[in-house]
Amino acid sequence: MKKPGLIAITIILTSLFFTSPGYAQLQIVITQGVDDPVQIAIVPFEWNGFGLLEEDVAEIVKTNLQNSGEFRAIAEANMLSTPHEEQEVFFRDWRFLGADYLLIGKVVDNGAGGPLQVQYDFFDVLREDNLISEVVSAGRNQLRDVSHAISDKVFEEVTGVRGAFSTKILYVTSQRINADLTYYQLNMSDADGGRSQVLLNSQEPIMSPNWSPDGQKIAYVSFESTRPRIYMQELATGGREMLTEFTGINSSPVFSPDGTKMAMVLSKDGNPDIYVMDLRTRDLRRVTNHFAIDTEPSWTPDGESLIFTSERGGNSRPQIYQVSLDSGWVERLTFQGTYNSKGLMLPDGVNLLMIHRENTGDEYHLAIQNIERGTIFELTSTALDESPSIAPNASMVIYASKAGDRGILNAVSIDGRVKFQLPSAQGDVREPSWSPFFD
């Protein structure tokens, strides 16, 4: 396993936090894939050892790749052979099935209570080329991590984009019991919705979860004191601290790209403005000072500016602005549409992701505006979109919307070609936040 950091985190988390399978567990349902997916044959891995394995590595890899919308797996029933090692592969069998790529492997227990060996090979069928050949050591409870890591490598080999299957998401769930009682939970799961864990239980709202860039800490807003306060929590220990308790709004904490600062919204001076806290000294710096609402800060990739939502343009119609932290210069970025908010700059620094309402109806769509050309591209057809969060490989955006009267999570690829939902068995799900890479 080449990701000792991730494994360490996973083990600590699994032992520290209450795991609740079944409750608020999300599962991906693909609603739209690409027209010409890559054909991949994934042969069930052989198991050489005693007892049953809890995880089926090949099945997890297959699900991951298909859920990306970029791959289609060849049905197992059609396979002419089931190789587990390179010398057992006859490429014509796979060309015949139309496979572009082939993944085979096995899981071996060498006994003596040592770790399992996961050996796998990934081939380009047409070129008859072995693209990846690797043996990974893993404990029995780490097979899901290994499966995600294999998925990442295969995805990158084929698409040229680093896979994000080993990442995690934070999200908030709520279950309304009656008018006076709602249970709120802050949850963390794998990016595919698996292995969900509850990080915080409350009977008051929880908002705006956000990751530190190293994936070790999170920040969020909790009303547990009956007032909104910003908290920072260390994932490995569960230890947390309250960062702000000013009068009024304390909201929207967002770690800077270098992890040393946190942008936030405070209304302590009368109305919401954007502030930046130095996380080492806890010094606060006021970034905007306007009688209109300024909120929803996010950092530009270079860490030198903040994107934010403001209705300083008037008419109670929020638009998206950018402020330079160095000069304080404020520039308006959006002009088209009656409501643009929650802007996030993509890593290219040109495309701005946002929630966009074109006219005066109730259609709030996830959209991308090219800030150089001004063109707007709506990514979704769901109507009440909010809380977008970009995958660390910038290929997908996860966001919240409603299905009927229930809040659910959705994801869409940056080009709009792939869409999937992450419904929950019960309750409302919202405010997803995609983790960074863990290494």
Added chain:
Amino acid sequence: MQTFKAFKLGMALMMAIALASCASSDTEDMSDSSDMGMESSSSAASSSSATSNAADMGDGLTARERQQRDDSLAMTVFYFEFDRSDLSAEARAALVHHANYLKSNPSARYRLEGHADERGTREYNLALGERRAQAVERYLQVQGVSSNQLETISYGEENPVDTRTTEAAYALNRRVEVH
């Protein structure tokens, strides 16, 4: 909330007393009213003011005015138009009575909770909820209420009354609640 509940109890008590004194001149009936929660009241201030008012009904109000005042004080949720934070005429009329109550009960505290409907983004809605709560707060202050009797909290769209995706539900959710 505590003091406000206490006030409501006081009002109920006062009305009971008024009714009782209309029905008979037997002031012994007043002792019965302790069953209605006089002793459980957490605020001596509102109870005693209710008692002193009741003693001579010397509030200078007609029965109709008194009814208006009581109806206004019973109004504790104020609704707003979409994306707006201006108070309706009905809300302003009711808030005048709330202001009078707060001014004559300096120990009373109001927690003004602002809410938004679910449309648009959450953090922006948090700001909208605050603006609505502040609109109520400012109106009360203009009427002479001390700022240390008032606190505003916004819940944004986090705490809807009606979770459905309909205009009617949205209208119920855009509100300020007085606690």
